[in-house]
Amino acid sequence: MIIFYMFCFLTVVSAIFTVITQQLVQAMFMFFLTLFCLAGLYVFALADFVALSHILVYIGGVLVLMVFGFMLSDKTVLNAIPQVINPSDKKQRVVITLLSILFFILMLTLWRSVDISSITWLNYAVNEESHSIKNIGIALMSEYLIPFELTSILLLMALLGVAYLSRKESTDA
């Protein structure tokens, strides 16, 4: 239960930070954190399929697309990061190496100590008590077939439209 509150807290704090920060890069990273915490919250709501597709679409797609867009358009926006890390500074290098080694050890111990068979939501999803993924699949192919097809057509339209929008200038000129 305490993990749930931690996720809530992290989501809210990183969201607020995203909104109030002036630098686009920091906002991006905080938004990344918010999205991950939201996916965790979906897992707590027993919506594991939604959580996974959220990670895939948002973090793998939308966020990368945003970063690409900013890189392709206005590089000066991304250059506003204050240069704190100086690679030629010996002391900083030692500290950074130590930090990364510590983090690696932390990850390793977590990975070794976690007991997969005792995670509740995983058991719930694997056992017959939950039919959420099965329900989603059946509903998509029966009750929600028309919205599903409409979504695919919308995606095709967006694909063509975006290709047209970003190519139009170069053919005119």
Added chain:
Amino acid sequence: MMLIGVEFMTNAGILNFVAFSKYDTDNDGQLMALFIIVMAAVGVAVALAIMINVFKHYKSIDPNKLTNMKN
């Protein structure tokens, strides 16, 4: 930044749908959440294409500098 704000709002909506579908037997909320995720992705793609075009015209994407249509 405005784009991230829009994403926040859609995410809040998705969170509501998912949270309340926990107490629902037939997972309608989760389906709705999936559709909304697709909509948001489409929106971002189109918005970014427009943004790149705006940058080609004005050499900037800062909304405060795009004052062509004012007065």
